[in-house]
Amino acid sequence: MIRVTIYNEFVHEKEYEEVKKVYPQGIHTCIANFLKEDSDIMVRTATFEEKEHGLSEEVLSDTDVLIFWSHARQDEFSDEVALRVKKHVLRGMGLVALHSAHYSKVMKTLLGTSMTLKWHHGETERLWCVNPTHPIAEGVPEVIELPMEEMYGEFFDIPKPDDVVFAGWFSGGNVFRSGCTFTRGYGKIFYFQPGHEEYPIYYDKNIQKIIKNAVRFVNPVVRKESDLECVGQ
Amino acid sequence: MIRVTIYNEFVHEKEYEEVKKVYPQGIHTCIANFLKEDSDIMVRTATFEEKEHGLSEEVLSDTDVLIFWSHARQDEFSDEVALRVKKHVLRGMGLVALHSAHYSKVMKTLLGTSMTLKWHHGETERLWCVNPTHPIAEGVPEVIELPMEEMYGEFFDIPKPDDVVFAGWFSGGNVFRSGCTFTRGYGKIFYFQPGHEEYPIYYDKNIQKIIKNAVRFVNPVVRKESDLECVGQ
Amino acid sequence: MIRVTIYNEFVHEKEYEEVKKVYPQGIHTCIANFLKEDSDIMVRTATFEEKEHGLSEEVLSDTDVLIFWSHARQDEFSDEVALRVKKHVLRGMGLVALHSAHYSKVMKTLLGTSMTLKWHHGETERLWCVNPTHPIAEGVPEVIELPMEEMYGEFFDIPKPDDVVFAGWFSGGNVFRSGCTFTRGYGKIFYFQPGHEEYPIYYDKNIQKIIKNAVRFVNPVVRKESDLECVGQ
Amino acid sequence: MIRVTIYNEFVHEKEYEEVKKVYPQGIHTCIANFLKEDSDIMVRTATFEEKEHGLSEEVLSDTDVLIFWSHARQDEFSDEVALRVKKHVLRGMGLVALHSAHYSKVMKTLLGTSMTLKWHHGETERLWCVNPTHPIAEGVPEVIELPMEEMYGEFFDIPKPDDVVFAGWFSGGNVFRSGCTFTRGYGKIFYFQPGHEEYPIYYDKNIQKIIKNAVRFVNPVVRKESDLECVGQ
Numbered sequence: 050m051i052r053v054t055i056y057n058e059f060v061h062e063k064e065y066e067e068v069k070k071v072y073p074q075g076i077h078t079c080i081a082n083f084l085k086e087d088s089d090i091m092v093r094t095a096t097f098e099e100k101e102h103g104l105s106e107e108v109l110s111d112t113d114v115l116i117f118w119s120h121a122r123q124d125e126f127s128d129e130v131a132l133r134v135k136k137h138v139l140r141g142m143g144l145v146a147l148h149s150a151h152y153s154k155v156m157k158t159l160l161g162t163s164m165t166l167k168w169h170h171g172e173t174e175r176l177w178c179v180n181p182t183h184p185i186a187e188g189v190p191e192v193i194e195l196p197m198e199e200m201y202g203e204f205f206d207i208p209k210p211d212d213v214v215f216a217g218w219f220s221g222g223n224v225f226r227s228g229c230t231f232t233r234g235y236g237k238i239f240y241f242q243p244g245h246e247e248y249p250i251y252y253d254k255n256i257q258k259i260i261k262n263a264v265r266f267v268n269p270v271v272r273k274e275s276d277l278e279c280v281g282q
Numbered sequence: 283m284i285r286v287t288i289y290n291e292f293v294h295e296k297e298y299e300e301v302k303k304v305y306p307q308g309i310h311t312c313i314a315n316f317l318k319e320d321s322d323i324m325v326r327t328a329t330f331e332e333k334e335h336g337l338s339e340e341v342l343s344d345t346d347v348l349i350f351w352s353h354a355r356q357d358e359f360s361d362e363v364a365l366r367v368k369k370h371v372l373r374g375m376g377l378v379a380l381h382s383a384h385y386s387k388v389m390k391t392l393l394g395t396s397m398t399l400k401w402h403h404g405e406t407e408r409l410w411c412v413n414p415t416h417p418i419a420e421g422v423p424e425v426i427e428l429p430m431e432e433m434y435g436e437f438f439d440i441p442k443p444d445d446v447v448f449a450g451w452f453s454g455g456n457v458f459r460s461g462c463t464f465t466r467g468y469g470k471i472f473y474f475q476p477g478h479e480e481y482p483i484y485y486d487k488n489i490q491k492i493i494k495n496a497v498r499f500v501n502p503v504v505r506k507e508s509d510l511e512c513v514g515q
Numbered sequence: 516m517i518r519v520t521i522y523n524e525f526v527h528e529k530e531y532e533e534v535k536k537v538y539p540q541g542i543h544t545c546i547a548n549f550l551k552e553d554s555d556i557m558v559r560t561a562t563f564e565e566k567e568h569g570l571s572e573e574v575l576s577d578t579d580v581l582i583f584w585s586h587a588r589q590d591e592f593s594d595e596v597a598l599r600v601k602k603h604v605l606r607g608m609g610l611v612a613l614h615s616a617h618y619s620k621v622m623k624t625l626l627g628t629s630m631t632l633k634w635h636h637g638e639t640e641r642l643w644c645v646n647p648t649h650p651i652a653e654g655v656p657e658v659i660e661l662p663m664e665e666m667y668g669e670f671f672d673i674p675k676p677d678d679v680v681f682a683g684w685f686s687g688g689n690v691f692r693s694g695c696t697f698t699r700g701y702g703k704i705f706y707f708q709p710g711h712e713e714y715p716i717y718y719d720k721n722i723q724k725i726i727k728n729a730v731r732f733v734n735p736v737v738r739k740e741s742d743l744e745c746v747g748q
Numbered sequence: 749m750i751r752v753t754i755y756n757e758f759v760h761e762k763e764y765e766e767v768k769k770v771y772p773q774g775i776h777t778c779i780a781n782f783l784k785e786d787s788d789i790m791v792r793t794a795t796f797e798e799k800e801h802g803l804s805e806e807v808l809s810d811t812d813v814l815i816f817w818s819h820a821r822q823d824e825f826s827d828e829v830a831l832r833v834k835k836h837v838l839r840g841m842g843l844v845a846l847h848s849a850h851y852s853k854v855m856k857t858l859l860g861t862s863m864t865l866k867w868h869h870g871e872t873e874r875l876w877c878v879n880p881t882h883p884i885a886e887g888v889p890e891v892i893e894l895p896m897e898e899m900y901g902e903f904f905d906i907p908k909p910d911d912v913v914f915a916g917w918f919s920g921g922n923v924f925r926s927g928c929t930f931t932r933g934y935g936k937i938f939y940f941q942p943g944h945e946e947y948p949i950y951y952d953k954n955i956q957k958i959i960k961n962a963v964r965f966v967n968p969v970v971r972k973e974s975d976l977e978c979v980g981q
Contacts, residue, residue, distance in 0.1 A: 135860075139861060139862055139905075141648075152978065158857075158860065159860045160860055161834075161857065161858045161859055161860045161932050162838060162932050162933050163838055163933055163975065163976045163977075165976040165977055165978045165979070166978055166979075167978070167979045167980075167981055168978060168979070168980050168981075169980060169981050175455050175456075175457075177435075177436045177437075177456070177457050178436075178437065179436050179437065179438075179457075179459065181437060181701060181736070181737055182607075182698055182701055182702070182703055182735075182736050182737070183736070184736060186736065186737075187736045187737070191436075191437060202410075202981075203410045203411075203412050203424075203449065204410075204411065204412065204414060204424060205412075206838075206933055206976055208907060208930070208931060208932060209445075209908075209910055209931060211908055212442075213446075216436065216449065216457045217457075218451060218452075218455060218456065218457045219451075222408050222451055223408075223410070223451065224408075224410050224412075224449045224450075224451045224457050226412065231907070232648055232907060232908060233860050233861050233907060234861050234862055234905055235647065235648055236648070237648055269648075270647070270648050270649070270650060270652065270653045271647055271648065271652075271653070276862065277862045277864040277905055278862075278864055279851065279864045279865055279866070279867060280864070280865075280866045280867070281866075281867055281868060282866055282867070282868050282901075368627075372628060372629055372672075374881075385745065391624075391627065392627045393627055394601075394624065394625045394626055394627045394699050395605060395699050395700050396605055396700055396742065396743045396744075398743040398744055398745045398746070399745055399746075400745070400746045400747075400748055401745060401746070401747055401748070402747060402748050414934060414969070414970055415840075415931055415934055415935070415936055415968075415969050415970070416969070417969060419969065419970075420969045420970070435748075439605075439700055439743055441674060441697070441698060441699060442675075442677055442698060444675055464674065465674060465675060465881055466627050466628050466674060467628050467629055467672055468880060468881055469881070470881055502881075503880070503881050503882070503883060503885065503886045504880055504881070504885075504886070509629065510629045510631040510672055511629075511631055512618065512631045512632055512633070512634060513631070513632075513633045513634070514633075514634050514635060515633055515634075515635050515668075641921050641922075641923075643901075643902045643903075643922070643923050644902075644903065645902050645903065645904075645923075645925065647903060657902075657903060668876075669876045669877075669878050669890075669915065670876075670877065670878065670880060670890060671878075675911075678908075679912070682902065682915065682923045683923075684917060684918075684921060684922065684923045685917075688874050688891075688917055689874075689876070689917065690874075690876050690878075690915045690916075690917045690923050692878065
């Protein structure tokens, strides 16, 4: 059983009508619904408004994989909780960071770079699989067309990924490393670009398949119960 | 002084008027001309029609970096010469493989994969730098637009590159790992996709800058005088 | 069900008493015996003496993962069969190459380098896990001591591995990248250094665990029914 | 001209007689002396006791490559200065982190992991080059023996390096990724394990050669004048 916690900021869905229409119960509920189809996955959710953003020590200790979507409140996100998430990733908890979560405190502290990129609303994306032997690509077509998506473009200031699984083509002329894996400590990370809140990206069956594969890929091989220390011997 | 040998098949330029117009003296001469601008580079050329394709043991022993363009005669290329090139790369000779040379015997035997890809004539390419700290990217703009180029598209069946320096965006909807480095033995390899024979790609100042940077990057750090062997000790 | 074929040359075990004592029924039988403990693995074996070395088109088409041990007859191994194995790896068949198989025709044609290294009989090896989040490291202790093993030492002339999972320390003063993954086409490869024929390495429970993990890791994500070709579109 | 700033904590050399004997004027002076042999390198030094540890905005803006040795005062090192160093690395400044600097605030914030390892005083190290084509390995022998060094051992909790150039063998039975490159933003980083303060490591001509090569390798390809930002377009 993989214990998944889905953190979604859940602000845009309440503030903007056009987002509410797409995700009336929030992005987290949409993701929870398709993950629940799989009997080996157990889901709980957390949002910005909850105490400690719903990511208490207790919750994270009981989480194998954290899915993370955030945007409007990234600056207000608690420093302490960001460091707590980092701690659990270094001990082994898997992390699937979606779309604008590239710019979250969690991702910045784990990856160490500025995480900057180019962006533009309202383009067509074609998502190409450039690493078909990767477990995250299992059962995924070689190209997925997203008629409307926010463009994210290079140069994307990330450390060299362990693997680039998907590359995005955007109608306006940009490319992007759209699906990237990283390892930090005992934790595996998958960053996945699609998922602008105004477009129904997370209802796409192929996008759902990728997120399900990612959950299994970042599910820890080993989990440490305390922080690592330098060991004299 | 970097001793560069430019191998160009030199068949299309003689057989097709539209290619002859672009490269009246052959692609090799065009490349030689811009490399000669740099006083630390010494150039010689070789073509398919020459004895041993101009790539004798003597020539390769006297070559630091081999630039390689081929297409129409790849099947007829001598197996022996292909293995000779491989031998020299493993001993340290640098290799810059251009455009359709991905499918040459030399590249196939060095990389070990099928080297297959998708292709289509006559699209616009935008070549994005996704690795701006790489020496091959020095002084190169973040995006280069090639109004007309042959599309090469993923999935490109190559081993995982050491580095992907450039990613190609094509107007028809494809992406490509357009500039990739590999190491084999003591030799460094740069594969660079632009350069279809019907379009004046190698006259572009930015493309020239990339090829000059690549020559310096693959120039051997160390060169062995004989093949490596397993050593009991 | 993972269909595993174990190719073992099976020459040393018949020619040398000291090897026969360790593996009276051959290395392949020892490996088959521990793999059979797992109900999701189906095993068959092949040896050098068999027709086409037991690796006919039919056998390979029916194989998900090929385990490969060879040494004394590597030069006499059929070129045709080596290319056949390569073809199936490029289409997706997994490959686990053990010990001296680094120098087999199969590995040389897939990896493209000389595959040379340093060697010396009769040292103690300590095998360190340097990549504990890798699936091949699951359930494996951080260090495995092999009281007697053949030293394999750097410089090991391989392309940059996708991942180095294990690093070997040898009592005489050498180090080695002892467990390395590679991808070629749709096929995953794991090279694993331990397994000199005079020492009972493959009876070690931790070594067995690593090989079992490797079988699952290289088990194909996708399998192609024919060779890839360049596709005009 | 490469403008190098050598930061050395310079505490052990004043507090311990045995360290003072080895580096009477501090590790920074020893490193400065051998770097000054090269006419393309300009050197200045900085120490913990200086205002802002000698690493003011002005100094870092005027630095191409920062060499960094620290140990006893890593906890007391200014958070603000650590972030300033990070900022300059992301903009392109090169960083050569030596020995115990793996555990500095600067390295932790750039790499994102715990940076933990095993350690033990007083072993023999053999430093093997496992990447002889890397520019940092130019002119360096395949193995360097350090009769007395502090053992640093795996598991070393770092992100996957861009390249592992050197691997350390220690007489007590440990191995270590002793020379690793990373990229963060526009900055290149080389971490190099040798250099315990009680042993005359930085007087070794081969160690000096490696540090000189590293300075040239991390010297920026491009330098940004301000922090990167996400760019809407």
